[in-house]
Amino acid sequence: MPYHGFGRLTPVARVQRLLEAAVRPMSRTESLRLEQAIGRVACQAYTAPSAVPSFRRASWDGYALRSRDSKAARAGAQVELAIVGEQFAETPRRSPLRKGEALEIATGGALPEGADAVAPYEEVRVEGTRLFLSNAVPAGARVAGRGEDFRKGAVLVRSGEVLSAASLGALAATGRSSVRVYERPRVRIIPNGNELVGPGGRLGPGQIYELNHVALASFCSASGGLPSSVKPVRDDPRAILSALRRGIAESDLVLATGGSSVGERDYLPRLFPQLGKLLFHGVAVRPGKPTLAAVSGGRLLLGLPGHPTSCLANAYWLVLPVLRKLARLPGSGWTEIPARMAEPYPISGSGFTTVVPLRVARGRAFPTFKDSSAITSLSGANGFLLRPPGRGSLAKGERVLVSLLPSPLAVPPRPP
């Protein structure tokens, strides 16, 4: 009789600590064009090689002038200046502005030497080349100083910073066109099971199409990973071992699915210890109990249940933090938003953490797990929560914190 049971299940919190301790963040780096780097992690700091802008410029359309020339201007006693030309952004005037002179200037234009203020069109009167001021213009008015965007040596991007549109823009302002970032972690997905057929194959009796590789690859690519999948591997220990070894050699994280339980044909629990140190087998979580992990040569191997719902539910809370730590992305990756349960959600038994997939809309959380535990019951979810052991059922109207699933373009929920 092949059954031996799981023995003691590992609590979710301990699984999280074990994985956190086991994952080594990426060290490989690559250079990317700035436009392709949003959301990536800078592997070095970038400082400004020179001040931007490198000159004083007008921050308003109008006339550059010497502020002290305007000092005496009053409503009843206008000051007259001579407009000596126009100054558009690209053609800085070489000669300094002299006493009594003004220069028409556009926003962004370099202020000529001698000028220290800009009078806006709205506040002046012009007749031909004569400019009339009714107000004194204070020194520095509508002038952006040299280095106003940033000074030479200013830190534009910190090492380890997740690059945003604005920080990439700041790099572009220094004339850079590329940035060095950590590579995305490569994730090898290895489905195993004799009943599994890959896409395009023909189903024999008792066979089904393998779907975990698609669900996991999609999830990983939305979470900062670079997934690749192999065809379903037969329930043959040598074939599985070989696929795992290749996975370890060629990627940063190995996700094997199926064969993770305690049956006769569940080979992962016997193979993982041959490859490295087993961290745990059997997690006190529902769904997702038949889950195991090992570390081999610094690489993490995860064995996930073949049942699609269990597999994907594990991805939510277990794979995502691993991927983010690998990718050097800060935090767990879950944006949590408060909501109220729109319906009750029964949870039976204790001793298990329950993964509750939810759809959050306008502050209400709807359970998507209904009668069926099929993959379609997760299709509607845009978030989930982990209900700790012993907390029992969720009541209608109960306040909850929902962790949003990573999806680059997820349907936006609204808080209450």
Added chain:
Amino acid sequence: MPYHGFGRLTPVARVQRLLEAAVRPMSRTESLRLEQAIGRVACQAYTAPSAVPSFRRASWDGYALRSRDSKAARAGAQVELAIVGEQFAETPRRSPLRKGEALEIATGGALPEGADAVAPYEEVRVEGTRLFLSNAVPAGARVAGRGEDFRKGAVLVRSGEVLSAASLGALAATGRSSVRVYERPRVRIIPNGNELVGPGGRLGPGQIYELNHVALASFCSASGGLPSSVKPVRDDPRAILSALRRGIAESDLVLATGGSSVGERDYLPRLFPQLGKLLFHGVAVRPGKPTLAAVSGGRLLLGLPGHPTSCLANAYWLVLPVLRKLARLPGSGWTEIPARMAEPYPISGSGFTTVVPLRVARGRAFPTFKDSSAITSLSGANGFLLRPPGRGSLAKGERVLVSLLPSPLAVPPRPP
């Protein structure tokens, strides 16, 4: 004197309505491998071509049997069945199970004809090929019915649905390897201004590196668009017109930056009406006032301020909803989370909506706009809020709703 002012500024709410009415969602479609389609929008419904699974299967490891054979089993009066073989997932037994027979079976294995229940290893005793039951096993126990994942004809993906890891998995379960989705909207970015130099160029006096194309392209790609940029165009109406015309011909949305105000060299307000219907010029928003829009041949043209902070702030509230509607993504795209202001934020004047960039962390919102209005002041922001006209300054501790910026891998904030 070239100055004529904006005249009446268009309120933000009206700008939003005008743009919403002007945008035509994408009609072009493309076929993608399932693994590449997360976050994309399905352009048709997908139904199950057949039931999955197509057979009854065990949902637990144990022994398949005929439930009525077990009816009499009691603790004191065990029932004995004959184990006639083993049944693993890939090799369905052809002959029906007869009275008094049991078949060892693994989770996922096809139930033989005649069998209607599974007794788990945990609840039986085995001696050689003899199986002893101490309990009756009810009909249907640990059996997943045909079509339990989904029935033939079940809707797996609705037309217009944003594809998730789970819904892509459901498509894979039908043997599909691709899915048809709407194309991502192509966005043409056209910076203009004589003072602008593209990446790699040498700065002359009074010149700066163009950065808006990087900030906008990054923002657009994180928001569902497919950006392409042209080199900075000189302040020459014919050159700008030509770039705009090419943009209209080659893309779904045109974003021109710079030259959007009311100065002599601000050509966009004069060129847009030559290309189509001007929707507005001048928005009652700070920053971002010099903004305009037109529709030409069904394509939307937006003229955004050249000032990088204004340009990117406009992207947050104005470009994102346009892009999402083009891409057929539901909602505005902003995930809103509640927070409290960690610091006061002074807002002067009325009549303007104020864009307040914020960094949200653990339920507290920190303004990132400080003394400088440079692009670096937005680098730290992971969200923003729109303060309506007349609402005045934000107080420390004030409750706010922060719209998170779209970033595939944004730093996760936490609610209060």
